[in-house]
Amino acid sequence: MSLVYERAEILGCRLDVIDMAGALQVVQDAVGSREPSQIITLNAEMVYRAQHDRRLIDLYSKARLVTPDGIGVVWALRRAGWQIAGRVTGIGLTLRILDMAREKNWRIFLLGGEPGIAEQAARKLAASDKPLTVVGVHHGYFHDQESPRIIEQVRAARPDVLLVGLGAPRQDIWIANHLQALGVPVCIGVGGTLDVLAGKAKRAPRVWRRLGLEWLYRLVNEPSRIKRQMALPKFAWLVLTKIRPAGKRSRPPRQKSYR
Numbered sequence: 671m672s673l674v675y676e677r678a679e680i681l682g683c684r685l686d687v688i689d690m691a692g693a694l695q696v697v698q699d700a701v702g703s704r705e706p707s708q709i710i711t712l713n714a715e716m717v718y719r720a721q722h723d724r725r726l727i728d729l730y731s732k733a734r735l736v737t738p739d740g741i742g743v744v745w746a747l748r749r750a751g752w753q754i755a756g757r758v759t760g761i762g763l764t765l766r767i768l769d770m771a772r773e774k775n776w777r778i779f780l781l782g783g784e785p786g787i788a789e790q791a792a793r794k795l796a797a798s799d800k801p802l803t804v805v806g807v808h809h810g811y812f813h814d815q816e817s818p819r820i821i822e823q824v825r826a827a828r829p830d831v832l833l834v835g836l837g838a839p840r841q842d843i844w845i846a847n848h849l850q851a852l853g854v855p856v857c858i859g860v861g862g863t864l865d866v867l868a869g870k871a872k873r874a875p876r877v878w879r880r881l882g883l884e885w886l887y888r889l890v891n892e893p894s895r896i897k898r899q900m901a902l903p904k905f906a907w908l909v910l911t912k913i914r915p916a917g918k919r920s921r922p923p924r925q926k927s928y929r
């Protein structure tokens with residue numbers, strides 16, 4: 671059984687109408703088929719950035735899966751009339767993929783973060799109650815000329831899942847450029863998730879997450895994010911002015927279904 675889900679479009683960017691269970695099914699299908707697949711978790715900042723960079727719009731359209739990461743894109747989807755359970759964030763999806771990896775004995779490669787972070791994350795993952803098979807690590811501060819060497823290292827390790835934490839959109843561009851050469855069934859951009867796995871950064875407390883305020887928590891803890899987050903009001907303005915509320919749509923959106 672393969673999962674069928676709708677592809678929505680928000681301000682020109684492809685976004686899949688899918689929940690966590692559906693996203694995990696896609697991950698499982700990709701590992702099963704061994705077909706190299708890119709997963710993107712898309713937030714408002716990335717959609718806003720794509721308004722000035724058509725290459726990103728193209729990149730999103732070619733991925734295997736683009737999930738709604740962030741309350742801004744969920745709001746935009748709902749305004750457009752899509753029924754969506756909630757966010758499927760990079761960190762949330764990654765933690766669930768890692769749980770699944772423990773069960774199914776998948777091989778994981780961690781790429782990204784400052785030198786030492788991926789190693790530290792790997793050590794923590796290996797030391798947990800149900801250890802995880804981490805088959806390789808590499809930090810994320812490398813020049814593009816070094817990519818062939820890193821790709822070789824990843825290929826030799828034969829992972830099922832590659833977590834790439836270089837920050838968006840660099841991580842998503844890097845995966846798209848090297849997807850076939852990497853040959854890894856599931857390649858996913860995970861932002862600062864490796865820092866959380868390593869214990870260097872903390873995830874927003876559950877109550878903040880439930881209120882859709884993860885962005886505010888991160889801003890309070892990392893005030894330098896303010897420059898990036900200036901995209902959020904601009905994104906909101908575009909949504910309000912360019913997306914007609916669902917009531918005015920002539921065709922009701924179709925629901926996710928299983929085949």
Ligand code: UDP
Pocket residue numbers: 782783784809810811812835836837838860861862863864865
């Ligand atoms: N990073 C990296 N290489 C770079 C720039 C950033 O590996 O050249 C890492 C950085 O150390 C951090 C992550 O990428 O772990 C970016 O985190 P950020 O919070 O910016 O990403 P987001 O979660 O917002 O996409």
